[in-house]
Amino acid sequence: MTKFAQQVILMPQMKNCYLLWYKRRSIIYRGGLTCFVLGGIISCNHLTHNLNANAFRLGANITPIQQLKEKPNQTTVYVQGKVEKQVPLLTERRVYLINDSTDKIWILTNQTNLKVGDQIVIKGKLKYQSIPINGKEFGEMYIEEQ
Numbered sequence: 001m002t003k004f005a006q007q008v009i010l011m012p013q014m015k016n017c018y019l020l021w022y023k024r025r026s027i028i029y030r031g032g033l034t035c036f037v038l039g040g041i042i043s044c045n046h047l048t049h050n051l052n053a054n055a056f057r058l059g060a061n062i063t064p065i066q067q068l069k070e071k072p073n074q075t076t077v078y079v080q081g082k083v084e085k086q087v088p089l090l091t092e093r094r095v096y097l098i099n100d101s102t103d104k105i106w107i108l109t110n111q112t113n114l115k116v117g118d119q120i121v122i123k124g125k126l127k128y129q130s131i132p133i134n135g136k137e138f139g140e141m142y143i144e145e146q
Helices: 002-050 065-070
Strands: 076-088 094-099 104-109 119-129 140-145
Touching: 065 076, 065 104, 065 140, 076 104, 094 119, 104 119
Parallel strands: 104 140
Antiparallel strands: 076 094, 076 119, 094 104, 119 140
């Protein structure tokens, strides 16, 4: 009978210990979550006031086509635009005319799945092809995708 009496006396103490542990864990969890959310809000607020948030937006490295004429040959550039024309070549490559509302440029690529009207982003090397005809220069810049 004494074993039973000891178990009955210890059960409420164990129950209280469990409840105390559960409450502490819940408080720690809620406190940690609150700190995490507040830290995120404060850091975003800090970012927009002290740094140029436009530098972190998607597509920040994209060069407008109009500015490509100022860049030297063999420069690696990112260009975003809409496919206006496509020209299949005898090889497995294709040439696409890309327009980004500032200007147009030809893209030489291995991609064959692009269609007229698609919005694309291309990384490639800026190149110049000289085309002299009757003493006049009709060369043009293009991008060869990497």
